[in-house]
Amino acid sequence: MIYLCSGCHKTTFEISCPWCSGAQSLDSAAPHLQHMTPLDPSFYPDFQYQSKGFIKDLLGKKKEQAQLNDLLNNVLRKYAQLKQPYFTNFIHTARDTTAGSSEASVPGPRFDGVYSQRELFREVLIRKGFDELEGLPTLLDKLLQTTTFNSVYAGFSRELTKHIKGDLHETLRSWIEEAGTTFRADLALFYFYLWENDISFSSVQFNVDAPSKPGAPLMPLAEFRNGLGLCERIYFDIEVRRFGSQLEHFNPNRFITMYLVDGMDGFEFEAFLVKVFQTIGFDVKETKKTADQGADLFVSRFGKTMVIQAKNYTGSVGNAAVQQAISAKAFYGCDEAMVVTNSYFTKSANELATTAGVRLVDRDALQGYLDDYNQKLIEVFQAEAEE
Template structure:
């Protein structure tokens, strides 16, 4: 089974997060050690029998495990029935900012409180006896949604051997391979992609605590990925030095010289070049949306701001309104400048992604690299 650490957001096959074990922060969650959320709810600690001592285990283990199995069966059935639309829509439309205890003390109700009551009234009464279960199910729902998008993208990179597959994936994924390597191998296992040098543990799918891959095997693979990534960077720099054309490439200074409409048009070109499906909006009456992009099966609305000063709350508010009006999964504001503190706070509260000058430079780097690759292909075919 694969787990996600709620502390560092990395995925792992271990029942304790390797990345957090060396940190000074102590675990405070009952989700196994170090806040781990299993991809499969049947691996939740709530449904695993806990030893009560030799004699009590002998007398009651079988009966209690049967009760836990029945509880698990009921929870999985109800979760499956209610996942669409309740769980999936909840993670796409809300973002918790305050704990239930704090909210209740001030006489307020959080969206999570209300959502729990919605589910209880729909017959999900297990949430009353297991108060932390809803958090875990929501985390699993979000994780599954992310994984489905990841799997669709990774399917395009499968090659005849492991090294070529890793290279194809890393060329597009960049440094995210460091946090998503366990997802990579989980995809290979789930889709029965066989490489001679990858040996999965067949008991991992049904036995709690047994990793799909030994930790050392994963660490060895991470070293291989680092070598591959280093080679990619060296090759890209060499290619850029050989083929760079200052008249063709876009710099941030050229972006600064654009007007608002030119900036929007350029963002369309940027996102299309780096692999997104893009749709522009009308220049008037757009309800705060400048363009829509689609990737990983999710729709995102983008508000473009070509400013010389700091971008304030109004841009974030426009993105929030556009996300609600058009029913998008995500919202983003992109600028060649920076954001005010209040804009950052509002965006964090509302779950709006902010791309500032530094983030836009990363997009420009990807865009210019794609131009180099196109130039190389045209040169080879000439």
């Protein structure tokens, strides 16, 4: 089974996150699993029998496991019924899907209550007959993470399909050339896709017990790390080749530099960002220039949509731009929000963005986007020269 770490949000086949080992768990019943959310609800620790000692296991394990199986089947049935539209729409429209400290442990109204969208969502589900949420306080969090994960994986798998080649090395190269450094976080998704679609490579071996045995990794951690090492070698080779190509073909008169960006007005900057995001592989949609509710662009990739605020400034960008991005994300129901500038952000803007989960692209980060944009143009010129 594949697990999502609630701490670093990376995926792994291990029941303890290898990326942030030592993280403390709050689930006393299953301390090693609380930090990890399985993709499949059948693997949630809520539905796994916890040993109570040899004698008690001998006398009561079979009966209790049967009860847990019944509970699981009821939860799976109701989740399947309510996933569309309730769960899926909630993860795309809610501003915050995580549990907060102010939420009541028991659903329902309370004196002077200020209710989060997540609390209201839980009550909607309970009124629809999902009463198991009352007895399992962490179940909703897990189901929301699984729903979010499935949504991301669906977009990932659609993109990965076009990169499958005859051997592993060529498949990884094709994928990494487009995905860039995201391969480091998404490699578990890559292997999971191979396993789920019965795609065989002689150098990749999966654990046949993993689909039915909780805690059994789909592949050994050592083999996974070997795969990550192969990806790093491929990525390094790609970067060397691209840099050599850039040195050979770069012409300052045909490419965009940051100084040219500085000379753009607001509308030119937005139009240029359209070209940048399209060139590096995003689907882009511009907004109307009036009444845009804080949105300048919408970009999408891997099934996720992001709203972008574009700020071509000579001075620092403050809180107002971040607040506009937050409002636009909520108004348009986007998955993410970003503010892009050719300048830098104030300290308070950075703090607000961190709290609200808004991605900030300052002058230094924008230079990275320009490098990718110029590199793509080089590849186009090379392809045209070879024709």
